[in-house]
Amino acid sequence: MKSPFMTVLAGAVTSLAMGTAVAQSDFPSKDLSYIIPFGPGGESDISARLQQEYFTDITGQEAVIEYKPGGGGAVAWSQFNDMPADGHTIIGTNLPHIILQPLAKDVGFETDDLNNFYFFHYSPDAILVPADSPYQTLEDLVEAAEEAPGSITFSGSGTYSANHVAQTRFDELAGITTTYIPYKGTGAAVTALKSGEVSAEWGYSTVAANHQDDTRMLAIASSERHPLFPDVPTFQELGYDLEGGAYRGMAVPEGTPEEAKQRLSEIFGEINQDPEFVERMQELGFFLVDVPADEVDDFLAERRAEYEEVARAFDLID
Amino acid sequence: MSWSFLLAAFTPFNLMLAFVGVAAGIIIGGLPGLSATMAVAVLVPVTFGMEPASGLIMLGAIYTGAIYGGAYSAILVNTPGTPSAIATTFDGYPMAKRGDGDLAVTLATLSSVVGGLTGALALLTLAPMLATIALQFGSVEYFWLAVLGLTLISALSEGATIKGFIGASLGLLLSTVGVAVVGGDVRYTFGSSLLLGGVEIISALIGLYCIPVLIDLVATPDPHLRVSEKASGFRLREALGYALRSKFNMIRSAIIGTIVAILPGAGGSIASLVSYSEARRSSKNRERFGQGEPDGILATESANNATVGGGFIPTLVLGIPGTPPDAIILGALLVQGVRTGPELFTENADISYTFIYGLLIATFLLLPMGLVIGRYAFKSIISIPKAILAPTVAFMTVIGTYAIRNNVWDVLIMLVLGVLGWFLNRAGFKPSPIVLGLILGPIAEQGFVQAVLMGQAQGAVLPIFFRGPISWTIVAIIVIATLYPLFAMVRKHRQTAAKAGSDE
Numbered sequence: 001m002k003s004p005f006m007t008v009l010a011g012a013v014t015s016l017a018m019g020t021a022v023a024q025s026d027f028p029s030k031d032l033s034y035i036i037p038f039g040p041g042g043e044s045d046i047s048a049r050l051q052q053e054y055f056t057d058i059t060g061q062e063a064v065i066e067y068k069p070g071g072g073g074a075v076a077w078s079q080f081n082d083m084p085a086d087g088h089t090i091i092g093t094n095l096p097h098i099i100l101q102p103l104a105k106d107v108g109f110e111t112d113d114l115n116n117f118y119f120f121h122y123s124p125d126a127i128l129v130p131a132d133s134p135y136q137t138l139e140d141l142v143e144a145a146e147e148a149p150g151s152i153t154f155s156g157s158g159t160y161s162a163n164h165v166a167q168t169r170f171d172e173l174a175g176i177t178t179t180y181i182p183y184k185g186t187g188a189a190v191t192a193l194k195s196g197e198v199s200a201e202w203g204y205s206t207v208a209a210n211h212q213d214d215t216r217m218l219a220i221a222s223s224e225r226h227p228l229f230p231d232v233p234t235f236q237e238l239g240y241d242l243e244g245g246a247y248r249g250m251a252v253p254e255g256t257p258e259e260a261k262q263r264l265s266e267i268f269g270e271i272n273q274d275p276e277f278v279e280r281m282q283e284l285g286f287f288l289v290d291v292p293a294d295e296v297d298d299f300l301a302e303r304r305a306e307y308e309e310v311a312r313a314f315d316l317i318d
Numbered sequence: 319m320s321w322s323f324l325l326a327a328f329t330p331f332n333l334m335l336a337f338v339g340v341a342a343g344i345i346i347g348g349l350p351g352l353s354a355t356m357a358v359a360v361l362v363p364v365t366f367g368m369e370p371a372s373g374l375i376m377l378g379a380i381y382t383g384a385i386y387g388g389a390y391s392a393i394l395v396n397t398p399g400t401p402s403a404i405a406t407t408f409d410g411y412p413m414a415k416r417g418d419g420d421l422a423v424t425l426a427t428l429s430s431v432v433g434g435l436t437g438a439l440a441l442l443t444l445a446p447m448l449a450t451i452a453l454q455f456g457s458v459e460y461f462w463l464a465v466l467g468l469t470l471i472s473a474l475s476e477g478a479t480i481k482g483f484i485g486a487s488l489g490l491l492l493s494t495v496g497v498a499v500v501g502g503d504v505r506y507t508f509g510s511s512l513l514l515g516g517v518e519i520i521s522a523l524i525g526l527y528c529i530p531v532l533i534d535l536v537a538t539p540d541p542h543l544r545v546s547e548k549a550s551g552f553r554l555r556e557a558l559g560y561a562l563r564s565k566f567n568m569i570r571s572a573i574i575g576t577i578v579a580i581l582p583g584a585g586g587s588i589a590s591l592v593s594y595s596e597a598r599r600s601s602k603n604r605e606r607f608g609q610g611e612p613d614g615i616l617a618t619e620s621a622n623n624a625t626v627g628g629g630f631i632p633t634l635v636l637g638i639p640g641t642p643p644d645a646i647i648l649g650a651l652l653v654q655g656v657r658t659g660p661e662l663f664t665e666n667a668d669i670s671y672t673f674i675y676g677l678l679i680a681t682f683l684l685l686p687m688g689l690v691i692g693r694y695a696f697k698s699i700i701s702i703p704k705a706i707l708a709p710t711v712a713f714m715t716v717i718g719t720y721a722i723r724n725n726v727w728d729v730l731i732m733l734v735l736g737v738l739g740w741f742l743n744r745a746g747f748k749p750s751p752i753v754l755g756l757i758l759g760p761i762a763e764q765g766f767v768q769a770v771l772m773g774q775a776q777g778a779v780l781p782i783f784f785r786g787p788i789s790w791t792i793v794a795i796i797v798i799a800t801l802y803p804l805f806a807m808v809r810k811h812r813q814t815a816a817k818a819g820s821d822e
Contacts, residue, residue, distance in 0.1 A: 039645075039646075040362065040649060041646040041647075041648060046653055049363075049653045050653060066724055067359065068723060068724045070496075070514065070518075070723050071496060071514035071515045072497050074511070074515075075514050079511075106504075107497075107514065150774075151776065153775045158499055159499070159501050179772070181457075182500045182501070183764070184499045184500070184764055187582065191452065191453065191636075194638075195453040195454070197457065197772070210652065210657065210658070211637055213660060
């Protein structure tokens, strides 16, 4: 559709505009296939959709989103390394999924099989209660859990998921016992919260952002307070060393040229700096991070250590 | 003031979107395997460049069209084009086989418009009030609702109840394959990543319904559908006659569809099954159901189109998607920066009401467009030679199945289930109980596990299953539905005995 000349021109103009001379301005030379290992409408989809237009602004090419759901993402991840490795195919990757799934069972891929090149944001873990809940602060909730161990129920999305990890870690940090009830997806978990079926929800700041009218966030697991919720304390402020959530990144298939991988890391890094993109992401409750290709290994090793501890608590590993 | 929103919906651009959306939806929905969810997903990126209200109108129109279009393949090829049209095959295909395919399509069109209007009017007038229904249903209630759904099997497989239950058990078993949402266990994958994603419902539908028809199409010399001599035009007058006589059936089905759609996790397939069994239960011609009874089509098509408007109620008011396509539309709204909730109906009334009027317009458009496209679909199915029809449909089944999750293994599972389904059909096992088990299994399982976990937290498991009027009501209906055939049998037996007595 687009002539090579136009592509080169677009690439050159972009490089000039950004004030950086990029040697590989001929990459990407065609549309990018961006696989989302879940169905449409979820947070992985929404955040990828937001990246889409900025990707086109920078490269002149389209990022075409394809859904490949199944097995909590495992179906797509386990088949990903068979995809063309010319840099024009990438896949969304999620933490803790890509670490916990292979730890727990044989899902057809290992964490190291996925060649991550950038982690761009996370949905910070958060505790939500209904707007009319008697628990005004995190301390109220912890006290109630201390008085009657196991009686405080939390809804959350899925088993061995980010919500489940957060619940397990927090119980340990606070020295309490609560009951985690898994639901199919965040939508079902927040429905259970609103209907009063559970005392609270282990969700994300994104859930709080979408349901501001009838829910209250007690604490958020981001490194600092979220711009959208300046009054909600972080767990660290309250004395609990809990930081993290559902991280989202992107990977290329095994064998993708190193330059292409680096260039992709640069492109998505640039998107992450766009003020408009940042604002739109924050409006939805996401918390941006920048983990480019060179830092991915260290970042994953840190997360891995955390998750292994939790996996032990789950009795998934010895 | 609301007139201004009606006018906003009537701009040429919005009308064009509604028109294009309905047409595209009908065609996508009419092709086996390309479901309403997929139609909406494909169109979402197109709407990003539009005003939120226009984008919503387009998505609503394509959704409406697709749910309606699903009836075509259900009636003409015995394959639900979307899961919502499962129950339409029961009477639609027998009608088509005997030469009344054109009448069936027209009936489906009329009832879809009635159902669609009912759902959209509920959305327009009662949305905030009805949305609270979604919050009355918790884990326990969903568990009981799924059990109630399973009791429909006895109604759907009369005469072969045992085979119906065997089929449902097979469906339940198939639903456990893959990674469990609740509990995270990997089940029945036999160590292969092939089955990790489980049995996808739409691919199972295509396999179990469509492949046996295809095999029969190739294996027998008869024409696919009989052509009736009197068939001419739309048979609109005849269809209107049926529809007027069955207006209560249509309205009741539309209300069932609206309410079921408000419950997240249910959806069009359950709505049409429930309304079908209600129509059958209250009909004077019970025995004609399944043999090509127009009331069956009127019920299912009215109910499934009502789920469009109904499903938007919790989606827009609570931010909780009522049906799978609503989940995608909700995501699209978030990307557009539109926050759902009560203020969508007050502060952002220009978006919500313009959209709702647009949805009403799209539903009205169904009538002329459905009649014309339906006529064309019918004509092509009866005039295309079998040698072309069979491979075309076969091709569509493979493409459609692959497209659902972009997964080759789903195609393999579909083919295996299809061949299995053909043998089971010959042995008297119908596909509907299997599919019902597959759809309801996960709902029942998740509700059960969640309820038990909650019960343990409260220190008493059993009481939670009977925790309020809604669960009591559903349990009561289950008991009645289960015992009803037995009761009817006893009564019939007595009647014949009495008759025999009076004859002597």
